[in-house]
Amino acid sequence: MYGMASEQSVRDLFMAGVVPGFLIAALLMLYAIYYCKKHGEDRQKIDAEVKVLHDKGFLRVFKESFFALLSPVIILGCIYTGIASPTESAVVSVFYALIVSMFVYKTITIKSIPSLLVESLKTYTPILFILAASTAFSRVLTLLHVPQLVSSLIMDNFSNPVVILLIINLFLLIVGMVMDTTPAILILTPILLPIVEAIGVEPIQFGVIMVVNLAIGFVTPPIGVNLFVASSLTNVSLMKISKQSMPMIGLFLIALMCITFIPAISLCLI
Numbered sequence: 001m002y003g004m005a006s007e008q009s010v011r012d013l014f015m016a017g018v019v020p021g022f023l024i025a026a027l028l029m030l031y032a033i034y035y036c037k038k039h040g041e042d043r044q045k046i047d048a049e050v051k052v053l054h055d056k057g058f059l060r061v062f063k064e065s066f067f068a069l070l071s072p073v074i075i076l077g078c079i080y081t082g083i084a085s086p087t088e089s090a091v092v093s094v095f096y097a098l099i100v101s102m103f104v105y106k107t108i109t110i111k112s113i114p115s116l117l118v119e120s121l122k123t124y125t126p127i128l129f130i131l132a133a134s135t136a137f138s139r140v141l142t143l144l145h146v147p148q149l150v151s152s153l154i155m156d157n158f159s160n161p162v163v164i165l166l167i168i169n170l171f172l173l174i175v176g177m178v179m180d181t182t183p184a185i186l187i188l189t190p191i192l193l194p195i196v197e198a199i200g201v202e203p204i205q206f207g208v209i210m211v212v213n214l215a216i217g218f219v220t221p222p223i224g225v226n227l228f229v230a231s232s233l234t235n236v237s238l239m240k241i242s243k244q245s246m247p248m249i250g251l252f253l254i255a256l257m258c259i260t261f262i263p264a265i266s267l268c269l270i
Contacts, residue, residue, distance in 0.1 A: 001182055002207040005189035009204075014080070016204045016266040020212065020259050027251040035247075067100045123232040135180055142187055151191045161199040165260050168192060172210060176217020177224070184214055205266040208259055216252045219245050 003010040053061055075093045078084040084092060101108040108116070141147065150171055158164050172192075175184050189210070196206045218226040221242055231238045259265050 001185040002189060002210060005186050006193055006203050006207060008207060011080075012204050012270050013207050015269045016208050017211070018269055019265050020208050020255065023258065023265065024212075024252065024255045027255055028248060031247055031251055067104050071096060071100075123229070126228060126232070135183060137178055139183075141179070147188055147191045151195060154195060161201075162261075164195065164199055165201070168196065169209070169213060169256065169260060172213035173216060173220070176214040177220050179217075181214045181217075185210065202263065202267060204270065205259075205263050208266045209256070212252070212256050212259060216249060216256070219249060219252075 002008070003013050056064075071093055074096055075089045078089040078092060079086055098108065102110070154164060154167055158167065172184075172188070175188065192210075193203060193206060197203065201209075218224065221227065221238075224242070227238055227241055227245065230236070230241050234241075
């Protein structure tokens with residue numbers, strides 16, 4: 001979406017996201033290690049699972065998981081080659097997973113499909129209402145020219161590049177909390193891109209900054225679509241999940257600041 005809105009190379013954008021992705025993953029893994037050391041973990045259960053895998057051996061485990069491992073390859077392959085958009089690739093992956101589950105792993109039967117569809121409806125119908133409200137709200141913001149007003153406010157009152165980037169990040173974080181990603185990118189990219197280019201930020205780097213900002217919005221109330229998904233799947237209250245996600249959001253923000261002010265993190269592979 002950003003590549004289309006900014007007329008930048010999608011390939012370069014994917015490459016620019018590799019190192020930031022590893023950075024975010026590393027921070028989250030370090031937090032996971034810290035959390036497990038502080039709160040403990042079920043070592044007996046973990047060791048039992050690891051022993052089962054060791055007893056099977058690498059080749060057998062790889063053979064058993066081969067078709068499952070093909071799923072991300074198919075998804076990314078469709079996106080990279082331009083065969084399908086990310087949304088279309090998601091649909092392809094669903095049908096692929098259904099076929100593999102029914103005919104390869106045989107974990108799903110034809111009789112179980114109706115109950116699976118009902119369970120899926122229960123999980124995702126509330127999220128559709130949230131997305132509908134988000135879309136309507138983004139439409140209201142567009143009609144009121146809020147993005148243009150924010151852009152004018154930034155340009156008229158600030159000249160320091162560091163301050164401008166901080167304000168843009170704050171604005172994008174707020175937008176990510178209340179708007180769906182696609183309209184946010186399509187509406188804001190033409191408005192914010194000239195501002196960041198004027199202060200010397202590469203369009204590719206800004207694409208990563210924008211995507212990371214909006215990704216944080218997926219786990220940030222009040223919209224926080226991923227929080228609602230996790231709550232529906234686990235039957236854990238939304239407030240409890242939101243509370244536990246705060247340290248991870250903090251690490252996301254640290255990564256965001258690094259990506260914003262260290263261009264090499266995004267641009268080193270291009």
